[in-house]
Amino acid sequence: MAAAARTPAADKRRIILDAAVVAFATRGFHACRVSDIAEEANVAYGLVYHYFRSKDEVLDTLFLERWDVLLEVISEIDGEDLPAREKLRAIASFIIESYRHDPNLMKVIIVEVTRAANSFGRTHLAKIREAYALIAEIVAKAQAAGTFRDAVAPAFAALAFYGAIEQVLTGWIFDALPQGEAEFEDAKSFIVETICGGLDAVEPFRDPTSARTV
Amino acid sequence: MAAAARTPAADKRRIILDAAVVAFATRGFHACRVSDIAEEANVAYGLVYHYFRSKDEVLDTLFLERWDVLLEVISEIDGEDLPAREKLRAIASFIIESYRHDPNLMKVIIVEVTRAANSFGRTHLAKIREAYALIAEIVAKAQAAGTFRDAVAPAFAALAFYGAIEQVLTGWIFDALPQGEAEFEDAKSFIVETICGGLDAVEPFRDPTSARTV
């Protein structure tokens, strides 16, 4: 608290945001009271309202901050000269690394926004869809180039890809799936391997990097 | 209301449950008041508490009723003598048909339970995982039989498969994806095609039923 007390004013906003991540992740947005955020931040109740118009705005800010980074990263990856499979791997990798780096933040974003169709998901629908669209674009280009077959509409492929990632993250969030360095790396490979390679056994050559043979 | 008033007593519980589906789907569980349920059911406020101990219990009931059916169906499908790909297709098909038949109920189950890691998702985690386990089992058996390659751990494959379905449903729930007879059928194919066939272009033969050629 001494630390928080002598922090320069400009940083208080950040402190509150970081505290909110912890508070939202721990209790969930609805169950979390504004006083929990203030307490976690070692700050008076009213100060939250000095920096944010409402409790909602705190969550909005957290989401937008991070989601904009994601959109930028996806765009960058798309701009690079890589095979589509590698682009998808880079995206999966970035999202999983985000979780590894700050599980609470990703938990909040996924649980309270991305997967909350009624409340915040609805509000941020457009932003969320931008990510799908970027991924779909990658798929579409790969199909046009012949690297991906076009049996699947790009929009669906994007949904399947992103859905797989989110489901794995949710597994970790739920503690339904073991997590650790090894599991994070495995997940990246498995997701890309499933979506790109598919589960079907097809005899001929397969990229030997990722495929273990029976 | 005349209709509701003269309904045999035993059905009131059902009427309340059905009303709750509408109310929860429309406003979301948290924003929905018990009085909304009662109003939707044309029933007095207190009657909801005659049949259910709490607002939570109403949602629990809705979820368990339906999820048990899902688990049973998956088990049945697994018991049939079908190629793994067809089993997965049947599962995807069942879930999508469930949505087609009662979008509100599926919306509530997915949005308020399945995807709500903090609140109800946590409560029903075990039940939800049963479904993943059954799907993983199908994958594992197919891998053992050689129909699926074993580059992907069954648990991850199950997550990816279920995640893809849920993401598509969420797309419909969010109105982020067009829905209609054709789209429902397409979705079934696309999901199975993505997860089983993969996106990669691999030259040789592909099941001509589902693959359109460039």
Place this chain on the structure above:
DNA sequence: TCGCCTGTTGACTGACCAGTCAATTTTGCC
């Protein structure tokens, strides 16, 4: 030193709503 502005505090208010309960009606049975 004074006054001002930004930052900070936390008690308080007003609204909201889940759950209770005593009263009333309906049903089923003799």
Place this chain on the structure above:
DNA sequence: GGCAAAATTGACTGGTCAGTCAACAGGCGA
């Protein structure tokens, strides 16, 4: 018809919290 049990009603209570606001702190320029 009469009576007990079950179903049904809706006004009311208690607790919870988001958001407000009046007061206070302290840095800084004049």
